[in-house]
Amino acid sequence: MTVTTRRLADLRIDDHTVTLPLVWGDPTDARTIDVHAAVVTREGGDDLPYLVFLQGGPGFEAPPAFHAPTSPSWLDGALAHYRVVLLDQRGTGASTPFGDDDLARGAEGVAEYVTHLRADAIVADAEAVRESLGVETWSVLGQSFGGFTILHYLSTHADSLDDVYITGGLSAVGRHPDEVYALTYDKMRDASERKP
Numbered sequence: 001m002t003v004t005t006r007r008l009a010d011l012r013i014d015d016h017t018v019t020l021p022l023v024w025g026d027p028t029d030a031r032t033i034d035v036h037a038a039v040v041t042r043e044g045g046d047d048l049p050y051l052v053f054l055q056g057g058p059g060f061e062a063p064p065a066f067h068a069p070t071s072p073s074w075l076d077g078a079l080a081h082y083r084v085v086l087l088d089q090r091g092t093g094a095s096t097p098f099g100d101d102d103l104a105r106g107a108e109g110v111a112e113y114v115t116h117l118r119a120d121a122i123v124a125d126a127e128a129v130r131e132s133l134g135v136e137t138w139s140v141l142g143q144s145f146g147g148f149t150i151l152h153y154l155s156t157h158a159d160s161l162d163d164v165y166i167t168g169g170l171s172a173v174g175r176h177p178d179e180v181y182a183l184t185y186d187k188m189r190d191a192s193e194r195k196p
Contacts, residue, residue: 001132011079013065014039017094018132022116024124035125036094038086039133040065042079049162050135051082052126054089056144056168058117061093062086074141082139089149090125091117119149120156127157139163 001018015038022031041048055062063072065086078084091098091114098117102110130138139162142150147166154164 008065010043011065012041012043014041015094016129016132018128020090020125020128022113024121033090033096034094035090035096035129036088037129038062038065038088038094040075040079040084040086045079045083048081048083050085050130050133050138051078051163052085052087052130052138052140054087054122054126054140054142054146054149055092056146057092058089058145059092059098060145061088061095078141085129085133085138087126087129089117089122119145119152122149123153123156126153127160130160136160137162139165141165142167144168 001016003017004015006013006015015036017034017036019032020035021029022033023029037052039050053062063086065071065075065084075084088095090096098114102113105113126140137160140150140153142148142165144167147168147170150164150166151170153161
């Protein structure tokens with residue numbers, strides 16, 4: 001793991017990069033990726049527990065931390081209670097990105113590669129980052145796809161989690177996802193067709 005530190009007014013940002021397996025659970029596959037996590041701490045917050053943010057998407061990197069105004073908008077409130085881990089999920093941001101260069105793999109190669117960018121692998125990455133930080137448990141905040149990812153986290157590593165916050169991304173209960181998405185598409189079409 002490599003760590004670099006930068007300061008932004010009263011915020012300290014420790015950039016952690018860990019090299020992890022592309023394919024978790026298959027020791028015969030030697031491919032690796034880098035996963036980046038920015039740990040944001042306010043002065044005096046070195047003893048606070050950790051809160052890891054799982055961004056929506058899929059395919060979006062974690063938002064960068066800014067000081068004035070504090071961004072993302074929830075960061076200031078979170079830093080009063082936590083050290084915040086902004087995880088660039090595999091394939092995004094400062095983690096090994098997935099992009100135009102990957103098209104050279106061809107259709108089958110791209111299809112195979114993206115199967116390793118799912119929530120189960122993101123959770124395994126988060127666990128590796130948690131362990132590299134020497135943290136027994138932490139809290140998680142998931143936005144949209146991050147909420148879906150947290151559902152997997154709860155299913156496989158609930159003992160690693162203290163508090164769980166989900167701001168969207170909960171699976172439908174008692175309804176098939178296609179039904180939920182069909183209603184969403186209808187609402188979006190209606191909103192788009194309304195005249196200003």
